[in-house]
Amino acid sequence: MTPESIDNRELIKNAIVAEIDGQKFYKFLADKATNVDARRKLTNLAKDEIRHETILIKIYKDLFDEEVENLPNQGVSVLSRFFSDRRETEPINEIQCIDMAIEAELAATEFYKSSAESADNDEIKDIYAQMANEEFRHYELLKAEREAVTGNYSWFEFDETSPMEL
Numbered sequence: 001m002t003p004e005s006i007d008n009r010e011l012i013k014n015a016i017v018a019e020i021d022g023q024k025f026y027k028f029l030a031d032k033a034t035n036v037d038a039r040r041k042l043t044n045l046a047k048d049e050i051r052h053e054t055i056l057i058k059i060y061k062d063l064f065d066e067e068v069e070n071l072p073n074q075g076v077s078v079l080s081r082f083f084s085d086r087r088e089t090e091p092i093n094e095i096q097c098i099d100m101a102i103e104a105e106l107a108a109t110e111f112y113k114s115s116a117e118s119a120d121n122d123e124i125k126d127i128y129a130q131m132a133n134e135e136f137r138h139y140e141l142l143k144a145e146r147e148a149v150t151g152n153y154s155w156f157e158f159d160e161t162s163p164m165e166l
Contacts, residue, residue: 007118007120008063008119008120008121008124009060009064010072011115011118011119011124012056012059012060012063012068012124013060013068013070013071013072014072014111015052015056015111015112015115015128015131016053016056016057016060016068016071017071017072017073018108018111019049019050019052019053019056020049020053020071021104022045022046022049022052022104022108023046023049023050023053025100025101025104026042026043026045026046026049026101027042027043027046029042029097029101030042030043030046032097033094038094038145041141041145045101045138045141048134048138052131052134055127055131056127059123059124059127063121063123063124094149095146095149095150098142098145098146098149099146101138101142102139102142102143102146105135105136105138105139105142106139108131108135108138109132109135109136109139112128112129112131112132112135113128113129113132115128116128116129116132
């Protein structure tokens with residue numbers, strides 16, 4: 001591979017920071033989780049983010065024939081704000097965690113889609129498209145988890161017109 005644009009360097013560096021933020025966030029949530037299944041799922045999400053970081057570092061090294069240095073202070077996702085605002089010290093409930101993760105995965109999906117469109121290297125485009133798909137699968141998993149946790153159900157299944165009223 002040969003470098004095609006300095007912008008590719010910054011795109012990859014921003015993505016690496018976003019993946020590092022994802023790792024820290026999911027590890028933070030896994031440490032707080034009391035449910036064994038939730039802890040396992042969150043740990044697996046953290047492992048996915050580690051794998052993504054590894055892929056991005058390899059691409060960077062192969063493309064530019066240099067080590068990744070001078071990463072930006074913040075990534076591209078809401079998770080950067082979570083850690084920079086020091087909100088990890090605030091009490092947070094399970095639904096807030098899931099909502100934040102959903103927002104972060106959707107932002108990551110959009111970032112990778114946009115990066116794939118703007119990259120001027122076909123290999124980078126393909127990798128970003130794959131990353132967008134993986135992040136979207138995380139988004140879908142978290143949406144399903146949120147529905148399971150909140151006990152979401154269809155009101156059409158009830159005989160009464162107002163199942164929520166007491």
